[in-house]
Each structure stands twice: as C-alpha cells, then as structure tokens.
C-alpha cells in the first residue's frame with residue numbers, strides 16, 4: 346500500500362529555504378505544506394514559490410508551535426538564522442513532548458550550533474522528543490562528490506590503496522545578509538559559516554564507501570584565520586552601510602579567510618589529511634567550490650565554476666545585477682560560467698530525497714545531528730588552534746565550553 350506523501354514544514358523562508366523549495370521538483374513522496382517565518386512577507390513569498398513550482402499547497406503558520414501541532418506536518422526543515430537555532434529546536438521539542446502533532450523528523454541546516462554546547466543541545470532535544478534527525482550538509486550529496494568518490498574507491502583505492510589527502514575549498518565574495526557578518530549572531534566568520542561544508546565533504550571523501558564515520562578519528566588540527574579584505578576602511582564602510590550602521594568591521598571584524606589542516610588516524614592505523622581553505626574575499630564569477638582527493642596512483646578534482654555552460658555578453662549588454670547565472674554572482678558581462686541546475690549540482694535534491702526517504706522509512710538519516718556535532722567540534726578546535734597559534738590535539742581540553750573570541754566580539758587581527 347502506498348503511503349501518503351510526507352507533509353513538510355519549513356522554518357525560515359529566506360535564501361536557503363528558496364534553494365530547498367526549488368530542489369523539491371526532484372523530490373518524491375513529500376509535499377511542502379507550510380512555512381513559518383516571523384517576517385510575514387517572506388513567508389507568503391516562500392508559499393507562493395512552493396505553489397508556483399507545484400511542490401505543495403504551502404500555507405503560512407503563525408508560530409513553530411502551530412506548525413508542529415498540525416497533524417498534516419510530518420517533518421520540519423530548520424532554515425532560520427544560526428542565532429535562533431536552539432530556541433527553535435526547544436519550541437519544537439517542547440511541543441512534541443506535550444503530545445501535540447505527529448512529527449517524525451527534523452532536518453536542520455548547517456551549522457547545527459554556533460558552538461559545541463549548542464550543537465550538543467540540538468542532539469539532546471531531538472533525542473528527548475524521539476525525533477529522527479537529519480543534518481543538512483548538501484555537499485556530501487552533490488552528484489560530482491558522490492559519483493567521484495564511488496569511482497575513486499572502486500577503481501583507484503581498490504587496486505592502488507586508499508586516498509591519503511582530501512582538499513576542499515568554499516569561496517565567495519561575502520554573505521548576502523548582515524547577520525552572517527556578526528560573530529555573535531552567526532557564531533564566527535567564514536570558518537564557522539563555510540568550513541563546516543569543507544571539513545565534512547573532505548572527511549566523507551576519505552571514508553570508504555558505506556563505512557561509518559568512526560573509521561576516521563581526528564588526531565590534531567592546525568588552523569589560521571585573518572581578515573584580509575573586509576576590515577579595510579572602504580569595505581568596512583560598505584558593511585556598515587548595508588546593515589544600517591550595525592556591522593563594525595574596524596573594531597569588531599570576523600575572519601574573512603580561514604584555513605585548516607586536520608590529521609585523522611584510520612582504523613588501519615594510517616594518518617590521512619584534510620586540508621581546507623575558505624574565504625569571503627574571493628571575487629570571481631561567483632561561488633567556487635573546489636575539491637580534490639589524492640591517492641597513490643590517482644587524483645580527483647571538482648571546480649563548480651568549470652561549468653559546462655558558459656555564456657558571453659559583450660560590453661553593450663548592460664543588464665541588471667543578479668544571481669541568475671551562479672550563486673553569489675559578481676558580474677553580468679564577459680565570458681560567464683553558468684551552473685545550469687544549482688539545486689542538483691550543489692546536492693540539495695539528493696540531500697532532500699535522502700531525508701524524506703529516511704523519515705518515511707522511520708530510519709535515522711545517514712547525515713544526522715551526530716555528524717553536525719562532530720563538525721562543530723572540529724570547527725571549534727580550529728578556532729582554538731588559530732587563537733593559540735599552534736596545533737591542537739583532538740579532542741582538545743575545554744572544547745565543550747569553548748566560545749571563539751570572534752563569537753564574543755573580542756577578535757581583531759589588527760590588535761595582534
């Protein structure tokens with residue numbers, strides 16, 4: 346007997362919610378039925394997008410509680426800003442624990458928390474409310490990553506030995522909303538915002554297909570952060586203007602560049618390396634995700650700006666600024682790469698299909714809150730390393746309560 350489609354509610358109807366909604370044209374057995382956003386305009390725009398794509402009869406809800414309590418809603422996607430993460434999850438868990446609604450699962454955007462304590466609380470609340478939990482790390486579902494991993498392990502690793510180095514970089518010219526730039530609200534700068542993707546994608550590549558996360562144990566982390574562009578007075582002025590004067594990168598910057606090197610020990614006792622770099626100061630055509638996987642007789646590389654589709658506009662074509670060619674687009678003329686189907690290529694469709702299938706089957710998603718917590722632990726250890734200027738053993742003492750200086754508003758590389 347076929348099941349009724351899973352009823353999905355989305356919390357937060359902004360940028361990433363739009364990506365999820367667009368991805369839904371490739372997701373089966375689930376309809377988007379509701380949006381909660383305190384900004385009513387955002388909620389109604391998101392509902393309109395859902396309907397225009399034919400992916401559900403979405404209606405706006407007045408609160409998280411109302412949405413959880415509606416038996417039509419079976420699973421929630423948390424897409425609200427980082428600084429609301431725990432309060433949103435507390436409200437979901439309390440409502441479920443009171444016996445309201447019929448919720449089965451929660452899928453939460455990255456990062457799971459702004460620090461280890463918050464990420465732990467998220468996992469704890471999901472367990473208390475007996476909800477299935479999915480961590481939305483889209484890059485481990487990206488077709489190039491999944492297919493590349495499959496081929497490298499089946500051909501290269503099987504004959505020549507496992508890979509020993511994974512590199513991942515995520516770079517663009519800076520986030521679209523002022524709250525991302527505020528260390529206290531977001532949890533950090535680019536390290537927290539984007540290295541979460543890179544460390545998890547690279548860890549996934551180094552893990553043998555089908556093996557659990559535990560086959561790789563983090564041993565040490567060495568990281569570096571700086572503010573290379575956005576603390577310059579001209580650029581700090583742009584951030585101040587975009588935030589109505591709130592963002593102050595002269596006195597309270599966040600890092601716009603970060604790198605990390607993580608050593609892992611495999612279950613066979615070998616050391617393997619993850620190398621990441623992330624930045625908010627890369628000005629190219631748009632968002633650039635680059636990944637590599639290196640082994641004894643093979644290598645893999647991905648660069649999302651090496652798109653198959655390229656379009657040239659002469660200087661006579663003076664169109665409006667937009668993001669219609671690629672995410673975080675920086676130009677509209679010249680030879681431009683176009684990522685033809687971003688929702689597929691960045692992994693959102695496969696990610697959401699996996700979450701929906703897992704919730705329908707009643708099984709825990711393969712990428713879940715435990716992974717989100719692991720990622721947060723690695724990122725906080727990276728901040729610790731950057732703060733101390735030395736390699737940090739993992740697990741580092743004090744990690745559970747650590748708050749990076751950038752999240753306290755006390756970090757400033759100019760004062761070094």
Ligand SMILES: NC(=O)c1ccc[n+]([C@@H]2O[C@H](COP(=O)([O-])OP(=O)(O)OC[C@H]3O[C@@H](n4cnc5c(N)ncnc54)[C@H](O)[C@@H]3O)[C@@H](O)[C@H]2O)c1
Nearest residue numbers: 356357358359360361382384387424425427429454455522
């Ligand atoms: N996977 C990715 O690549 C990716 C990309 C972008 C953002 N994200 C993550 O998604 C989350 C949202 O980011 P965004 O870019 O969509 O931000 P955004 O600012 O564009 O949208 C956030 C929306 O949430 C709403 N909101 C604010 N407080 C809320 C609350 N208490 N409950 C419900 N909604 C609330 C806002 O009104 C806004 O519409 C962040 O955690 C971010 O890190 C992930």
